[in-house]
Amino acid sequence: MNKLLLTALLSFVVSQGAVAGELVKMKGSTKGRVNHEFIYQDGCQSCHQGSGKKNATDAACVECHGDINSIDVDETKLAIPEADPHKSLHYNQGASCLACHGEHEKKAPVCAECHRTWFEEM
Amino acid sequence: MQGRRNFLKLAAGATVGGVAATLPGTVQAKSCGEISWSETVDTLVVGSGFAGLSAALNVKRQGLGSVLVLEKMQVIGGNSAINGGWLAIPKNPTQLAQGINDDSPEELIKDQIISGRGMHNEAALRQIANHALDAYELCIDTGVKFKKDFNIQVGGHNKARAIRTQHGTGGDITTKLYEAGVKEGVDYRLQHYIEDFIMDGQQIIGVKVRKNYRFPDLKTGSSVFIKANKAVILANGGFARNMALREVVDPSLDPTLDCTNALGATGEVTLTAMAHGALPVHMNLIQTGHWGSPDEGGFGWSNALLSIGWHQGAAISVLNGKRFMDERADRKTCSEAIMKNRYQDGSPAYPIVLFNYNNYAEDHRVTRAIRDKMAWKLDSLDDVAAQFNIPASELKRSISEYNTHVNARKDPLFNRKMDTAEVLTGPFVVSRIWPKVHYCMGGLKTDLAARVIDGRSMAPIKNLYAIGEVTGGIHGEARLSSTSCLECLAMGIVVSTTIKADLKGAV
Ligand SMILES: Cc1cc2nc3c(=O)[nH]c(=O)nc-3n(C[C@H](O)[C@H](O)[C@H](O)COP(=O)(O)OP(=O)(O)OC[C@H]3O[C@@H](n4cnc5c(N)ncnc54)[C@H](O)[C@@H]3O)c2cc1C
Numbered sequence A: 001m002n003k004l005l006l007t008a009l010l011s012f013v014v015s016q017g018a019v020a021g022e023l024v025k026m027k028g029s030t031k032g033r034v035n036h037e038f039i040y041q042d043g044c045q046s047c048h049q050g051s052g053k054k055n056a057t058d059a060a061c062v063e064c065h066g067d068i069n070s071i072d073v074d075e076t077k078l079a080i081p082e083a084d085p086h087k088s089l090h091y092n093q094g095a096s097c098l099a100c101h102g103e104h105e106k107k108a109p110v111c112a113e114c115h116r117t118w119f120e121e122m
Numbered sequence B: 001m002q003g004r005r006n007f008l009k010l011a012a013g014a015t016v017g018g019v020a021a022t023l024p025g026t027v028q029a030k031s032c033g034e035i036s037w038s039e040t041v042d043t044l045v046v047g048s049g050f051a052g053l054s055a056a057l058n059v060k061r062q063g064l065g066s067v068l069v070l071e072k073m074q075v076i077g078g079n080s081a082i083n084g085g086w087l088a089i090p091k092n093p094t095q096l097a098q099g100i101n102d103d104s105p106e107e108l109i110k111d112q113i114i115s116g117r118g119m120h121n122e123a124a125l126r127q128i129a130n131h132a133l134d135a136y137e138l139c140i141d142t143g144v145k146f147k148k149d150f151n152i153q154v155g156g157h158n159k160a161r162a163i164r165t166q167h168g169t170g171g172d173i174t175t176k177l178y179e180a181g182v183k184e185g186v187d188y189r190l191q192h193y194i195e196d197f198i199m200d201g202q203q204i205i206g207v208k209v210r211k212n213y214r215f216p217d218l219k220t221g222s223s224v225f226i227k228a229n230k231a232v233i234l235a236n237g238g239f240a241r242n243m244a245l246r247e248v249v250d251p252s253l254d255p256t257l258d259c260t261n262a263l264g265a266t267g268e269v270t271l272t273a274m275a276h277g278a279l280p281v282h283m284n285l286i287q288t289g290h291w292g293s294p295d296e297g298g299f300g301w302s303n304a305l306l307s308i309g310w311h312q313g314a315a316i317s318v319l320n321g322k323r324f325m326d327e328r329a330d331r332k333t334c335s336e337a338i339m340k341n342r343y344q345d346g347s348p349a350y351p352i353v354l355f356n357y358n359n360y361a362e363d364h365r366v367t368r369a370i371r372d373k374m375a376w377k378l379d380s381l382d383d384v385a386a387q388f389n390i391p392a393s394e395l396k397r398s399i400s401e402y403n404t405h406v407n408a409r410k411d412p413l414f415n416r417k418m419d420t421a422e423v424l425t426g427p428f429v430v431s432r433i434w435p436k437v438h439y440c441m442g443g444l445k446t447d448l449a450a451r452v453i454d455g456r457s458m459a460p461i462k463n464l465y466a467i468g469e470v471t472g473g474i475h476g477e478a479r480l481s482s483t484s485c486l487e488c489l490a491m492g493i494v495v496s497t498t499i500k501a502d503l504k505g506a507v
Helices: A003-015 A034-040 A058-065 B002-016 B050-061 B078-082 B093-097 B105-116 B122-129 B132-142 B171-184 B243-249 B268-275 B302-312 B331-339 B364-371 B381-388 B392-408 B483-506
Strands: A023-027 A030-033 B039-046 B067-070 B086-088 B162-164 B187-189 B192-199 B204-211 B222-234 B286-289 B314-316 B352-356 B375-378 B428-432 B436-440 B451-453 B460-466
Touching: A023 A034, A030 A034, B039 B050, B039 B204, B050 B067, B050 B078, B050 B132, B050 B171, B050 B222, B050 B483, B078 B171, B086 B132, B086 B483, B105 B122, B122 B483, B132 B171, B132 B483, B171 B187, B192 B222, B192 B268, B204 B460, B222 B268, B222 B483, B286 B331, B302 B352, B302 B364, B302 B428, B314 B392, B352 B381, B364 B375, B364 B428, B375 B381, B381 B392, B381 B428, B460 B483
Parallel strands: B039 B067, B039 B222, B067 B187, B222 B460
Antiparallel strands: A023 A030, B086 B162, B192 B204, B204 B222, B286 B436, B314 B352, B352 B428, B375 B428, B451 B460
């Protein structure tokens, strides 16, 4: 898929006022994120390695969003500056997107295994 | 011949296991039992903690060909990434700058012999200690930053020799080793779960892996076979999170004990190695910390907070409002006393530890604990009694009795050393306690050069190596603080030279 096109679509959805990342019903009983709606219209392949039966991998996330260190986090929302999950002191580049993000359900980020009060489900 | 037969059995087992059904053609069910490998590498490393990362980078630097690191979780680093970042290095530059010139690897070994209580392996400890400066260099060379001018004496060491990473976490080391490995051509893959070994008699030739696995569901992903031409290095860490296994080997570690470890420390690779003949040692030697809090995950702040609590405060049972132990006793004594606090159905009645708030209001240990809601500031004993459901009159009687003991500097109840104890007046800092399982001294038996020993022949299993917490028999009864990080980094260097030497011997 064309990265530019996706980026354009992404900014379109956000500018319409939808809350990026909000979990809603997408197709049938499948839930998904508002900002990914256009991907659902396209079928499951773009995330699921060409077939809905295969697990999604990071490659699909990175194609649109860039790698982990380049994705900004709203610093005003951090409990302490060191708690930036995209520049984690424990993992930094060594974390899969899937460690913290689930597309079809809310998921507790990996940090919450120890830092129970810093991070909410996403 | 025996070896060949084992190989055949295994290959057949793989076919029966349904792999052939889901992946047609993966296993050729010919009588010779040949396996169709999805790929071939030279060295395969299982696990991405200090041990695996150090081994991968050092093997790569030996110029022995391709190196693949397989990690089952969705993050790199295991226990090592969440660890406290303490590293014992005799003769480190900060130590020398502090004017401590009388330390040496032998001094470190002396301390470890005391805590090993006769169960340690002195030669293995020497192998590790003698590579301490190399381990330090590996860190500096890959860009690890340590706290400036920081070198202190930690529990059980006779000298100040522990340095600490910049942010006080092993992640400062794992992220750098990983990034250096990426640059130098090491291949790392997340969500790859090692299911089984493929053996040709007493030689490992590859592994069966669940690719795209999602912890902890073994139904996720699909099985593939990866061939390892030169070496398989087990660096899968300990098994402190395997509740069933740890209770089997030490029945006092019941499932109410939480664990400081990363979730992936479940030991299945250790068990698989055992199933293929690897000799286990000291499996029942498991370290617990009596400083755990049930109100936070993992290691948390409790240990630090309680260094105030044990000295300046008191531990109270919620069952009857009374003290129940010498708060200054050693780990084992305290753990046992704490675990006796149970409700009738056997569930834990978490005891509380309380100390005065005012003297420590600005102390980081307190501000962090309260911020993260694993300790509370409470103004009166009535508030304490109400929050933790303790009989209030008993609690008040116990504290006033305790205060008379503090004034007398004598504890007739438990003979605690009262030199640092404070009269408790409130407001109080209060937290709950329950021991946590922390480190496995036991694991696979290896020789000094990291080769895994087969229990039947007492000879190395060819091409199979193990380093880090997965190994056993090195530390004995109790591992000293800050020595695991050293062991893992050092043995990653050692194993790379072993593999090189073994390959030379093979031609
Ligand atoms: C909270 C905490 C603080 C600590 N602080 C210190 C300290 O300050 N100093 C010190 O010296 N020691 C400390 N220790 C001990 C030390 O961190 C560990 O002993 C050490 O990190 C072990 O390293 P390792 O490489 O052997 O294993 P790990 O770092 O645990 O790595 C093993 C990896 O193997 C992976 N794995 C397991 N099974 C499989 C499988 N089937 N397939 C694929 N991958 C698998 C795991 O997911 C894990 O990522 C601490 C431990 C903890 C838990």
